[in-house]
Amino acid sequence: MDLASLTAQLQALRAEALPRIAAAPDLAAIDELDLHYLGRKGGALSVLMRGIGALPVEDRPRVGVVVNEVRQAVEGALGAAREGAGAAALAARLAAETVDVTAPAREIPRGALHPILETIDRIAAIFGQFGFVSYEGPEVETDATNFRMLNIPPDHPARDLWDTLYVDVPGGLLRTHTSPGQIRVMQAERPPIRALLPGRCFRYEATDASHASEFYQVEGLMVDEGTNLADLKGQLVEFAHAMFGEGTATRFRPGYYPFTEPSVAFDIGCLVCGGSGCAACGRTGWMTILGAGMVHPVVLRHGGIDPERYQGFAFGMGVDRIAMLRHGVTDLRVFLDGDLRFLEQFR
Amino acid sequence: MRVPLSWLRDYVDIDLAPEQLAERLTLLGMEVQGIERWGADWRNVVTGELLEVARHPRADRLSLTRVRVGAEVLEIVCGATNIAAGQRVPVALPGAVLPGDRAIERTEKMGVVSNGMLCSGDELRLTADADGILILPPGTPLGVPLADLYGDVVLDVDVKPNRGDALSLVGLAREVAAVTGSAVRFPEIAVGESAGPSVASLLAVVVEDPALCPRFVGRWVGGVTVGPSPDRVQMRLLAAGMRPVSNVVDATNYAMLELGKPTHAFDASAVARDGAGRARIVVRAAGPGERLETLDHVERELSADTLVIADERGPLAIAGVMGGAASEVGATTRDVIVESAVFDPVSIRRTAFRYALRSEASLRFEKGQEARLARIGADRVAQLVAAWAGGTVAPGRVDTAPAEPAPSRVAFRPGRVDRLLGTAFGAAEQATLLARVGIAVEPAAAGQAVPVAADEAPLLVESAADALVAVVPTWRRDLHIEADVAEEIARVRGYDAIPTKAPDTQMPHFRPDPLERRTAIRRALAGAGLDEVLTPALVPEAQAALLGWPAEAADGVPGEDAFAGRPVRVRNPLSERHAVLRGSLIGSLLDVLAFNERHGRDDVAVFEAGKGYAAGADGAAREWWRLSFLLTGAAAPGTWSRPARTWDLEDAKAIAALVARAVRGAPPTFAPHRGGAPLHPGRAARATVPGLLAGLVGEVHPETLAAWDLRASRVLVGELAVGGLGGGQLAPVRVEPTGRHPGTERDLAVVVAEGVAAGDVAATLQAAGGPLVRGITLFDVYRGGPLGAAEKSLAWRIAVRPDDRALDDGEVDALMGRLVEAVASAHGGRLRA
Structure with a gap:
């Protein structure tokens, strides 16, 4: 074997290998060619290189250069082929994995929080920004806490305002409003007080679309040395704007509650007709959303607070009515019957 | 109170439109809840003059009239007998519509065409007279719409309970005057007294308890002729919402609406005479067994604290509430005793409630009456009776307390x-x-x-x-x-x-939000796919017995312990369905399921954070918070890409674990609860996290499902006491070092006897593993060959992770060996080969 012949064989190997590699259909064929040409032990290149030892010493480096050129060429071709085959395989796999993405999405289960409690949450968040702190009280109250401490004596005509459910424990009744909480908070705290009292209330009232015997109220109470009617107005206007929108019209007029003096009825412009008058607002253009007033001095005293030094305001609002206005509910019975067709809309 | 503006104008000038007046009164605290156009339903009714009244040619009981209505003359057939030529009457023209949507058309009556109808006061709802045609005053203009002459605007004013004085036209006139600045005209009250015997010789009044009747003023009107009131009076009463009765009774009602002073007229002949021949009236409490037939012709047994107006034979009237039938003024009444008294408001209120006889009169009495009005009212009624029923007013008044208090x-x-x-x-x-x-x-x-x-x-x-x-x-x-x-x-x-401003007073101290822990749990459960419900706290009395929920299973949670007492009952329930306060929420959740099943929903997963209630031997009511849930049907509906998953007992346990985690508690342990109904005896557990959570979770017993008439065959429920559900803060999470070295997991299958509880094995594994063991999961349970018949294999995945060092395999092998030994010694198990 001489130099020229060996070199020619090497070039022939290259000439044969490169088109075969380029034509290899897949990775397995490429691996086979890799072994065939470059295999350490029986690879075509290795076989040829065995002939190097027969060459004169001075020729051996020259052949080595050619061997390297051929090896690099074959290796380069194998690499390129592998890259091409990999990309094709991936493309094929991805194509095979295609799904119909237009199918409606599956639902990740998520439950609804009850709109009444969410409305209470919203009210608490608004008054929380004004510094009001939440408290809770019992639902089984007594004549003393539900009425007498609130300046409503027995057999007083004002009792007509609350149709009451009485229970068979001494003096017991189901609270008709959250107002007993005023007394509890005043007895437990010293001014300055800013308290919010959400909770369930009960009335002897036949259930229809707008009345329920069990319902929710939120009571508010602010007491300090200078707390006055102007403060009450300011807070309620702010609340109405936060709850119902900046443009909501508001109106204050005298009301009557035995536990406030002066007493206030707070109206907002009808959210249904915008104030022009409709069935929802009794054609007045106004909706009463809460009762309020300056805490009666007798009530302050029952709360252990000196009515000469301190003044306060209180308000009580019906959560059900506010939730109805917020969500467009026309029959409040849906709140307590557990109808999932209604509740799931809040998910 | 219904306020006809034409009547109100007797007492005050009003130059505001009704809507303006209504708004001003509302802003003054006299809320006007409605504005009614009185007469708006007299469409096409005009005034006319009877030119001729002749007998109908073919019907004896009908008249054929010729009526001039403006320029036109109409022939109208009429059945009334009180008409005569020259009278002026209301004429409903063809096309007219009367109250009650009664349409009037041109009709033929017994062969004669009638071009409309002459109207009675009753047909127009103007007076109570249904028999005769309403005869208008002689000067009435002709061809004018009746509404122009007799139409009115009636305000419906919501007078608050503290303003009894404003339950009157004079009282509301004062409010109008406050708005407009004009003066109030008090009615001119002048009694034309006769020269006859004085009232003192005719009437004697004794008040036994002046605290219950601080003042009684009596007047005597003799020789009256009882009949209908003048039309104008009837019109006013009807517009104000009161039914005209007779001239004497109407006088008392008129004065009540005008002045706010209820009075009562007695037929004097029904009152027993004393030795001096005087009618003698006693105001006293009813005696034992006394009875009275009241004006509504109901015979009533009177309770001992009922204040009555009586004579020596017995009660004549329930004071301030309702008169008696025997002394009622009627057609034959000649002499009338006018009672104008002040009664104790509390006594009247209680009495009116007791007999369910709350009337316009009792409403005014119970708000308190001005002493002065007793005198004024007596005079006014005497004046009106004499004016409308004739008769003469005896000189003077009987007055038990003539001194009138100063302002x-x-x-x-x-x-x-x-x-x-x-x-x-x-x-x-x-x-x-x-x-x-x-x-x-x-x-x-x-x-x-x-x-x-x-x-x-x-x-x-x-x-x-x-x-x-x-x-x-x-x-x-x-x-x-x-x-x-x-x-x-x-x-x-x-x-x-009043200005509108932000408070400039001090902010209060920080206080924890009592809802914080409850809210955390509620959000966690909603996040897990459960819908929150609120259900009534009042339930049927039978429900607690039907359910039999073992409340004591929730014991052991400080502050939220169950209270073993009797149910709290409502004394005056609205219905049997809302008669007692519930002790458990589970019955309500079964109700929710039943409701949804009726509406075609079988997949229901709901929860409620609500209260349980009971009363103790000391009589006091207790309330506690519970977290309750119900799961049935599919947890996630099946889709094309994934089959439906059904709620099962493991989900119910997982909910208990989620609740514990939501308030940063350790996972609960579960012990078998074999109490039977309401829970499946083999599928119920008591969940416990010591000091934090306790309660039952499980599958509802088939008998309980049947009792609720439910379609679902498998329903899971749980009711948990949770610390801080009624008020408490969430503790911050305290982290453990995560360590720099990875942990490892090993699977360990142990063969134990069938009766060994997996929960006990888990506890043994955790105790033996100590802090190195970070997680124990039961991933498989196997029964069958080659295991023995009463054996099972529990396969556990054990997560092992040290805090601060790497683990080598030998150490983990040794740990696994210790775990197997521990199980073997505690439960008699062996490693599954």
């Missing part, structure tokens, strides 16, 4: 009023505002007592200049303290005039 005085500090209102009106403007509701103002003296709160010693002012004294008109019974005066000032000025 009360309430001192107030204008500075404090401004401080309360947040205004700067000052003393002068405040005095001006008070004058508009008839409250005069006097200077105060040094040391003047100011009533800050009615029930305490008044505050004494140092300087006379600091205070003023309001002279409260006798009719205002609602003004007692300084704050009452402040409200008068504010409402007369208008609440619009």
